[in-house]
Amino acid sequence: MLRDKMLAVMEEVNSEAAERRELVQTIALALLSGSNLFILGAPGQAKSFVVNEFRKRITGAKQFERLLSRQTDEEALFGRLDLASLIPGAVPAQVLEQDGTYRMLRQELAQAAEDFRADSADNAAATRMQGLTEKLEQYRKGLSLLHGGTPMTITAGKIPDAHICFLDEIFSAPVAARQ
Numbered sequence: 001m002l003r004d005k006m007l008a009v010m011e012e013v014n015s016e017a018a019e020r021r022e023l024v025q026t027i028a029l030a031l032l033s034g035s036n037l038f039i040l041g042a043p044g045q046a047k048s049f050v051v052n053e054f055r056k057r058i059t060g061a062k063q064f065e066r067l068l069s070r071q072t073d074e075e076a077l078f079g080r081l082d083l084a085s086l087i088p089g090a091v092p093a094q095v096l097e098q099d100g101t102y103r104m105l106r107q108e109l110a111q112a113a114e115d116f117r118a119d120s121a122d123n124a125a126a127t128r129m130q131g132l133t134e135k136l137e138q139y140r141k142g143l144s145l146l147h148g149g150t151p152m153t154i155t156a157g158k159i160p161d162a163h164i165c166f167l168d169e170i171f172s173a174p175v176a177a178r179q
């Protein structure tokens, strides 16, 4: 049960850090309620330590962590603009990744290419490749008509894509990245 798991993690973290029960409890509350938590305190008080001890015991969640510095920019945290989303006729990468039909057609094409590579006399594979290429092209064109021209951000592996996010040393980041 979630309650037992959480209590067990809290107990473990408490056994690693001395006198940080309140912080450990607050982290648990933030995680359970999906709230943000801002931790402010004097240096060397085990703030980062406790967060990291807690985080590493949480499995099955996408985590994002970054030690912020002057060099940290918005793109490093939130993702960068997908240039393909601005090019007429192109399809944003995110749209392609999330489209089940497109992924399936690509997979079939990859398989046909693999079969053809294994045996270049395999005419059936060559015909399948041709048919699938045409289908994919057509489908891509359709997607570009539906989704082209909308600026999109590639967020894979960045904050918008994460379940748990730990930004350490937030005051070191430039103002633009903090907002």
Ligand SMILES: Nc1ncnc2c1ncn2[C@@H]1O[C@H](COP(=O)(O)OP(=O)(O)OP(=O)(O)O)[C@@H](O)[C@H]1O
Binding pocket: 016, 017, 018, 019, 020, 041, 042, 043, 044, 045, 046, 047, 048, 049, 050
């Ligand atoms: N109460 C504590 N229990 C166990 N270890 C501690 C405790 N306080 C400090 N430490 C030790 O001190 C180290 C430094 O702490 P940590 O880097 O987490 O501090 P911090 O509060 O994040 O400081 P800063 O504000 O400078 O980032 C920890 O890695 C840990 O080994």
Ligand SMILES: [Mg+2]
Binding pocket: 047, 048, 049, 168, 169
């Ligand atoms: Mg710290």
